Amino acid sequence: MSDKLKGKNAVVTGAGRGIGREIALALAAEGAKVVVVDPGVSRGGEGTDLAPADEVVAEIKKRGGKAVASYNSVADFKAAEGIIKQCVDSFGHIDILINGAGILREKMVWNLSEEDWDMVITVHLKGTFNCSRHAAGFMREQRYGRIISLTSDAWRGTVGQSNYGAAKGGIVSFTRSIARELGRYGVTCNCVAPMAATRMTLTEEVKAGWRKRYEAGLITKEHLDELLNMPGPEYIPPVVTYLASDKAGNINGQVFHIEKGRVAIYSEPVEVRAIYKTEAGGMWTFGDLEQAVPKTLLVGYVNPAPQEEKR
Ligand SMILES: NC(=O)c1ccc[n+]([C@@H]2O[C@H](COP(=O)([O-])OP(=O)(O)OC[C@H]3O[C@@H](n4cnc5c(N)ncnc54)[C@H](O)[C@@H]3O)[C@@H](O)[C@H]2O)c1
Incomplete structure (x- = not known):
């Protein structure tokens, strides 16, 4: 046990498994009291199982820490209120919130059902809002x-997970917004985009899916090897613990990538070039744009998914 987070109380959602579990154990090891939130759903969000949250609470206690379990779903606004209140009622206040709950429903957009869309957006984006x-x-x-x-590199654009990519992009935009609303009150809001072997990323089925994408030419061999040799979730907590501490009080509205020994920061999404029409009342025509755009705004641009030849 250490004391970098002594006196702090934390809620960690999705803390029963994978990355959330490692984060909950690490925060507790630094002296924080933790609400371990996990209804124990399947990878796709079905069913419930109390065991994962109970096991993490037991492990924290065994190591000398303090924790309580919540089986509430972050997807429900009222239930999320209950999660936060449980922290305040059990420990006196809430200092740290880790939004880690997540599910996946992977399909190409033309196969996604309304439910696949709603479930993924609700657990990730609305769940992050709710808590x-x-x-x-x-x-x-x-x-x-x-x-x-927790966001994902998928926020930049991804294949076969557009619901997930949209949810994770939404989490980045939401975080950047609330960082600006809450910063003045001493509340910082940041994102981490991890890469770690969990049931979400490295089941046999997932591995087969990656290989299929490689064979279809959708990802490179280098990217395939990187995915198949993904490091474990135990590399994620140190950055999260740091961001959760007093030492990170001036870090706000940022997106970090974490993958084993590599910690990176994303650039600000800024406009990089602009063109201006000065004549004709400042209004561009189709013909002007057809001429100007390739020679100005899109110099050096590469289409991420060019049209393939008809087979
Ligand atoms: N593993 C990676 O490489 C990776 C990459 C990018 C982002 N992430 C993100 O990190 C987070 C953790 O993912 P993981 O890989 O550890 O997955 P995981 O499946 O191992 O753990 C996710 C946990 O969230 C819980 N959960 C699901 N729905 C919930 C709900 N409605 N309320 C509360 N808890 C719920 C699940 O029961 C599960 O225990 C997710 O947000 C995921 O999108 C993971």
């Missing part, structure tokens, strides 16, 4: 808080 919304009031009031939300 952050309820934590924000307490954190603003006490003028201290840390909200760290």
